[in-house]
Amino acid sequence: MTAAHLPALLDPATDPALPRRIAHLDMDAFYASVELLRYPQLRGLPVVIGGGRRRLDEALREEYAETPLAEIPVRAFPVLKDYVGRGVITTATYPARQFGVGSAMGMMKAARLCPQAILLPVDFDQYRQFSRRFKAVIRDISPLMEDRGVDEVYIDFTDVPGGQREGGRVLARLIQKSIFDATGLTCSVGVAPNKLLAKMASEFNKPNGISVVGADDLQALIWPLACRKINGVGPKADEKLKARGIHLIGELAARERDWLMQTFGKRHGAWLHDAAWGRDDRPVVTESEPVSMSRETTFDRDLHAVQDKAELGAVFTRLCEQVAADLQRKGYVGKTIGVKLRYDDFRIVTRDQTLEAWTADAATIRQTAGQCLKRVDLDRRMRLLGVRVGSLVKTAEMPDPASKPALASVKRPVDAPDLKVQSLSLF
């Protein structure tokens, strides 16, 4: 007798009696909390994390190479007012926020608001390590987990033993405690019938909180919130909604579905309506393949294709090598190569080109990306340059070259403005 012969009701995975319990787990102030674990002497002080490439703590590391991190005196840390250059704040601790300093703020502005704030560089390797640890803890308890970046996950509690108790609260508590025991970090959890509501719920009770939202809580808990709280409504959509007098999710829910579809487009309008009514049937996706990989960098000063040819060329080559190394290390090849530029006026342009064969080779990427670069205006100064490889497949699963689309018409670049700069053949 095979599983297929068993009555469906005996299979817990398909038991229709179990209500969906989807959890969204969000680590509390993740980067700052990790840094404070390493440097507990900074607790209670204004600390800002950011600054990108400049490792202001390098001198500190050298001078105190023999000292445990937690014993480095506070006065030895670099402060914001000594920072020179571009960059933004990635995150700030609560004491720093009291000075008006916040995420995405320019470093120079932050330095004026709170010059004495301690400045730590972003240490992604460190955050990734902690990320792996807390996710391992979760998967041990509840294996259906969807990765949503370094500090967030969705978890499907529905069929996990104990996942239904108190609407999911018991399991959420267990996960919280296990993560804290393993890492010293706290998190907030929202449990709801779907991802959309779970995501909103996890914000209700921060930090270190749990909240359970049911379908019948829609009116009381969700409708009074600003539309911007819907995951997927960004600044643009919010503006557009506000312009039509829609500020709260409840106001959005009150609009006719047809009107929303006319105003925001069929698909987007229908989605907005569903979201306002708490409807979302997206599954928790436990694995996914990357679609593209890229490297980009903002220069210390704006560069010009002619005046700064050597510098730009070197950066460009390095970006290509980095993407190639990323692809090779992770075992992917791609066939769409592209460049991205941000001009000094912040305009962004992209160009890409699809090859006939998959590649992860730095020279091939550099050559193709160079072709793309010839199709953009190189008269303007630029502040950012990026290289991207898309249409990825796993190296091991690379389709037989013979099976590639027949006679993939060698396409001429779509727009190749006749730029004088081309004759300089920079790239």
Added chain:
DNA sequence: TCTGGGGTCCTTTTCCTT
């Protein structure tokens, strides 16, 4: 004095072919 880096997904435009 501004405004990072690495992604995903969607829409529109353009081109090519039938």
Added chain:
DNA sequence: TCTGAAGGAAAAGGACCC
């Protein structure tokens, strides 16, 4: 031979997220 519709693929841009 000309024209136009239809549809796919690629390219470009934009919104959004962490």
